Amino acid sequence: MVGRPLNIVSVVSHRPRAVVTGATSGIGLAFAVEYARLGYDLLLVARSERDLDVAGVDLAERFGVQCTKLATDLSTIDGVNGFVDATMSNGVPDVLVLNAGVTLAARVGTSSPEVIGDVMTLLALGPMLTIERIAPQMVARGTGDIIVVSSIASQIPMPRSAVYAAAKAAVTSYGLSVHREFRGSGVRVAVVNPGYVRTNLHRAAGLDHLARVVPSWMWLEPEAVVHSALRALARGRDSVTPGFVYRLSRPFLASDAAQGVWRRLVRRSRATR
Numbered sequence: 001m002v003g004r005p006l007n008i009v010s011v012v013s014h015r016p017r018a019v020v021t022g023a024t025s026g027i028g029l030a031f032a033v034e035y036a037r038l039g040y041d042l043l044l045v046a047r048s049e050r051d052l053d054v055a056g057v058d059l060a061e062r063f064g065v066q067c068t069k070l071a072t073d074l075s076t077i078d079g080v081n082g083f084v085d086a087t088m089s090n091g092v093p094d095v096l097v098l099n100a101g102v103t104l105a106a107r108v109g110t111s112s113p114e115v116i117g118d119v120m121t122l123l124a125l126g127p128m129l130t131i132e133r134i135a136p137q138m139v140a141r142g143t144g145d146i147i148v149v150s151s152i153a154s155q156i157p158m159p160r161s162a163v164y165a166a167a168k169a170a171v172t173s174y175g176l177s178v179h180r181e182f183r184g185s186g187v188r189v190a191v192v193n194p195g196y197v198r199t200n201l202h203r204a205a206g207l208d209h210l211a212r213v214v215p216s217w218m219w220l221e222p223e224a225v226v227h228s229a230l231r232a233l234a235r236g237r238d239s240v241t242p243g244f245v246y247r248l249s250r251p252f253l254a255s256d257a258a259q260g261v262w263r264r265l266v267r268r269s270r271a272t273r
Helices: 026-037 050-061 077-088 113-141 160-181 224-234 243-254 256-271
Strands: 018-023 040-044 067-071 095-098 144-149 187-191
Touching: 018 026, 026 040, 026 050, 026 095, 026 144, 026 224, 040 050, 040 077, 050 067, 077 113, 095 113, 113 144, 113 160, 113 187, 144 160, 144 224, 160 187, 187 224
Parallel strands: 018 040, 018 095, 040 067, 095 144, 144 187
Antiparallel strands: none
């Protein structure tokens, strides 16, 4: 499914332009709000045209910026190519936020090749192909910002989420490598590795129990992720893990002890359903 870009506001604009995928909720919407507040016109990308209508109209009215929407499925190569074509049809964007995501909790051997392919395309291959086509144009211009929203799952073992963790590890490694390659080019690249964020992503994946299992102090607000990403860009960092708690505990989270605690919490949560 590749939609046709549709302007919410059709006035010719000379403002900078930010492209945000997964832009209608959670982290993506928080990025869209922040860039609109900073005076950027927006290309909002998501699957639901209805949700895009709501977000686009709201942002245009609140901040007086031009919002363009694109309804497409970024878990397919056709969707990715259509998205890049739509993005470049109005010139090289100033900011590219690659945030579209899904979570997959599944034991090894229970996911079909089609599901694995969709997840890998949405979380890793799609962002890579997008950067491969757009980033060289940013370099040629001498300016541009790219934010890759990954996950702390790229840095720690994730039993029963191996495909998800592998996809995030792949896109994280790619983003870090691009950051190094583009040093001195005027194009800034940062990878963001949040932990648990208060969005509807877990609910959509049938993981409502995480709200009971995960302590409240481990949950981040989407706005905190956005602010961490922008600070990382401004400081020239290649990556950031939002939240002091996650930065402090990351080595422990990868340990066997942490995995054991997690398994006990999950079993206890399921027993009380």
